[in-house]
Amino acid sequence: MRSLRQAPVLLEVRNLNTDFLTPGEAPAHALADINFTLREGEVLGIVGESGCGKTTLMLSLMRLLPANGRITSGKVNFMNTDLLSLSEREMGDVRWKNVAMIFQGAMNALNPVHTVGRQIAEAIIQHNYITDQKLVTDRVVELLELVGIGAERKDQYPHQYSGGMRQRAMIAMALACNPQVVIADEPTTALDVMIQAQILELLAKLRDKLGLSILFVTHDLGVVAEMCDTVLVMYGGVTAEYADVDTIFNTPQHPYTQELLRAFPDLTRPTEKLVSIPGYPPRLNALPPGCRFAPRCPHVFERCHGERPSLHPLNGRHFASCHLVESESTISPETSKFPGKSGEK
């Protein structure tokens, strides 16, 4: 195993809050007090069902929210600079050079009227990463070969690529300026399992070879178990549980994580019935007054309906936001890294 505890911290997110404004309505709190740290070479999985704020979190980090999105408070420290305090121009420099993104649905993320090679070169030229035209072409070829696409394919258009190739081209594009952090927003959705395995293998290879840190957004717990070092489970815009991958899978503390795992097939327990979590994620502009998971939680008790649980540190590297955890756990302040912030003040 690679030891990550000593690796330097690259990205540190502190109490990030993002709202979506709708005229005439209360703002929807899409993210509330998100905290996490990403170390060099670490793969952090971000899981949760649709609408729990995963993509909003990614876009907040890149400062690419839609027009009605507002980051209301918090800090995104990247190598000791707060990305939220940068000017738009400075942020433009950080994008792709330091933090790149692999988009979900590669067909839509590629412009159909330009060749793939030209689109990979776009990022390089945009940042003057390489200025010599000849060297740009060399770099494009090198990137394509890195993801296993032949150099002769660089002059082809996205519609001439297969689905898996397009996704690999997107990965090549993300690596164009040697970023330290890659945000992979569901890079394997809409691909069949074989191609999915291929892409995951490629990402793991690139992580080892280039020392990338990856933020891996996914629905798929199997992928998380395979790829990730740490896991952030999100529910309704808040952190449900944050721990390393073994803890999440072996001793999950938050009822949502437990239910999520039970809803996923497990080869070692073939006779067990799969469950689904009844109900829907909360509407973000009409949140329950207490815990956001309370209406669906199997272990709910009356405190949950009235009071929001804060993110409790179970030990230095395991956090869960649940009243049950608080009553059971032994909180030792010196090992806690974050101040247990409540969702509501």
Next chain:
Amino acid sequence: MSETTVGATSLSGFWRSFRRSRMGLVGLFMLVTVILMAVFAPYIAPYDPKEVIRVTIDDIYAPPSAAHWLGTDDAGRDVLSNFIYGSRVSLIVGFFASFISIFIGSVVGIVAGFYGGRAENVLMRFTDIMLVIPDLPLAVVIVALTKPSLWNIIFVIGALGWTGSARLVRSQTLAVKQRKFVLRARSIGAGNAHIIRYHIFPMVLPLIVVNTVLVISLAILNESTLSFLGLSDPTALSWGQMLNFAFTRGAMSARAWWALVMPGLGIVWAVLACTLLGQGLEQVLNPRLETHYLAVGAQMVARPGMEAQV
């Protein structure tokens, strides 16, 4: 897949797809004939319309004859020669006015669609105002107030005809702006100028090209209307002006149909040419119009009996 499927991106590929559109070919042929006629007018026309001639009473509205294939007009001039020279003004006005229109329309449409917000509001409300003001009376007023020279007319027609293109281009820009590759370009660190030039413009360009050809026909029609109403450069002979002279100077009562029919046919010919060409171009530039799976029909499934027919 091979390199040949690149399709409409190269010039030869473009021609290969265009050739399949029969209407487009007809339109192209019609437009080329008019352009050739305008360019080589001095070589084709039997008489020079500007030549000083002595006219007798028999030369006025003389019916078609060997000397004047299409008869003469009210001043005893050869209608065929006037018709051939007249194509020059119609085409010049048509092309230049439509370029002005398309330029204004594209800029307004892309800026409004891309930036949105207040810029869009201001630009699109202005477009709406321009759209509700009837073009023709306004054009008449402006041309009457300024000197009715050729360039004034081009400018007026161009400056009044951009509203439709602006709305079209804006709607397409709005659609393209939402595509994910624009978000990707943004996350690459690209600025607005780069995104417009590299991602928005190429996606809007086919629409602009098709629209240009269609606007040319509108401009030709507008020019003819203005000339017919007597608001044309008196020194620049055009088809509309020929109609105006024939109409106001008694061609009807003289039963000189040839003085009216020829310029009218010329206008219809040029306008139809542009419309057909526009449709042909649209078919090439928007491949979805060309081979819809429903159009393939029964041939899609290979049957033993059918191979003999093919």
